[in-house]
Amino acid sequence: MPITFERKLTSTPTSPERRAEILAKPAFGSVFTDHMAVIDYTEEKGWHNARIEPYGPLSLDPAAAVLHYGQEIFEGLKAYKNEDGVVGLFRPEANAERMRRSADRLVMADLPVETFVQAVKELVDVESDWIPTGDGESLYLRPFMIATEAFLGIRPSKSYTFCVIASPAGNYFGGELRPVKIWVEREYARAGRGGTGSAKCGGNYASSLKPQILAAQRGCDQVVYLDPLNDNAIEELGGMNVFLVVDGDTVVTPALSGSILEGVTRSSVLTLAREKGLKVEERTVTLDEWKRLSAEGRLSEVFACGTAAVITPIGAIYDGDEVIGDPEAPTGPVTSDLRTTLLGLQTGVVEDTHGWVTRVK
Numbered sequence: 001m002p003i004t005f006e007r008k009l010t011s012t013p014t015s016p017e018r019r020a021e022i023l024a025k026p027a028f029g030s031v032f033t034d035h036m037a038v039i040d041y042t043e044e045k046g047w048h049n050a051r052i053e054p055y056g057p058l059s060l061d062p063a064a065a066v067l068h069y070g071q072e073i074f075e076g077l078k079a080y081k082n083e084d085g086v087v088g089l090f091r092p093e094a095n096a097e098r099m100r101r102s103a104d105r106l107v108m109a110d111l112p113v114e115t116f117v118q119a120v121k122e123l124v125d126v127e128s129d130w131i132p133t134g135d136g137e138s139l140y141l142r143p144f145m146i147a148t149e150a151f152l153g154i155r156p157s158k159s160y161t162f163c164v165i166a167s168p169a170g171n172y173f174g175g176e177l178r179p180v181k182i183w184v185e186r187e188y189a190r191a192g193r194g195g196t197g198s199a200k201c202g203g204n205y206a207s208s209l210k211p212q213i214l215a216a217q218r219g220c221d222q223v224v225y226l227d228p229l230n231d232n233a234i235e236e237l238g239g240m241n242v243f244l245v246v247d248g249d250t251v252v253t254p255a256l257s258g259s260i261l262e263g264v265t266r267s268s269v270l271t272l273a274r275e276k277g278l279k280v281e282e283r284t285v286t287l288d289e290w291k292r293l294s295a296e297g298r299l300s301e302v303f304a305c306g307t308a309a310v311i312t313p314i315g316a317i318y319d320g321d322e323v324i325g326d327p328e329a330p331t332g333p334v335t336s337d338l339r340t341t342l343l344g345l346q347t348g349v350v351e352d353t354h355g356w357v358t359r360v361k
């Protein structure tokens with residue numbers, strides 16, 4: 001059953017001039033639109049009080065569970081507006097289903113897929129003037145859920161708030177596809193066996209900040225995590241899944257291990273690669289195999305993928321002093337073809353034969 005969102009619109013909206021200024025040069029995640037979607041949950045009432053309200057601070061009891069034990073999960077997806085003004089969301093049901101799985105792992109309230117999608121659509125509908133329309137530009141949506149019960153005992157909270165905020169997003173790389181440099185992380189883990197790696201929760205990111213800073217100090221853009229308990233199997237980057245193109249025609253990505261986050265982009269890339277006639281393998285890839293393939297000249301391309309940057313070529317990985325790959329490598333044909341198709345689908349330029357785009361208006 002759809003729930004009804006009450007619309008309490010702001011009396012002080014951003015002026016069209018100021019908005020035009022922001023949209024002319026959208027940054028990532030630093031400017032937010034005028035409204036947010038909010039739904040509350042209690043055990044007695046279930047999900048209730050759904051509303052679109054002016055964007056602003058949330059009021060929380062200092063004892064709220066999220067502030068102490070980290071019961072927080074989130075999602076990330078994008079709304080695109082095409083040349084005809086049609087607004088579409090890319091696979092919002094996949095994000096909604098993943099949020100349900102994350103909620104299950106952190107014992108948080110189960111938000112129906114339909115309600116999640118409805119909240120996102122309602123917000124995008126109200127904020128459709130905030131969607132930038134330049135090449136690769138979009139409105140980035142950040143749904144998240146926090147535990148709000150004021151209680152310091154160790155058990156799951158009995159109340160939650162689900163919220164969606166929106167931020168105009170530019171082309172991640174300002175149009176230029178630049179290969180990124182990746183630090184091979186041998187000391188820190190993003191997630192461990194049996195942990196929360198396959199849930200999209202804030203805690204995973206808190207623990208990834210330190211290795212990310214250290215990697216940046218070493219001149220790298222991102223970190224690739226390994227599973228030391230599994231022969232240094234490649235896991236993923238801090239917020240993107242990783243793919244290898246072997247012998248020019250085989251696309252390989254680490255199999256979901258329980259500590260890898262299952263990206264919507266990852267799953268879309270797997271589908272598109274199969275349709276393009278590429279061989280597709282989801283399996284264990286160890287760091288040794290990566291090095292061997294590279295030494296044998298069989299590692300044609302490497303790329304990372306996720307909602308924010310879509311598909312990003314990886315130039316080289318840095319394992320201590322050892323450099324594997326070429327930091328200046330031009331973007332390979334498979335990477336660029338998959339990227340063009342995926343972006344085309346998202347922006348409505350390529351025909352959507354999978355039913356991946358949900359139209360908002």
Ligand SMILES: *Cc1c(COP(=O)(O)O)cnc(C)c1O
Nearest residue numbers: 239240241261263264265306307
């Ligand atoms: C969100 C995320 C990804 C990418 O998922 P998409 O659904 O493709 O955006 C990959 N790894 C981690 C750790 C993530 O949090």
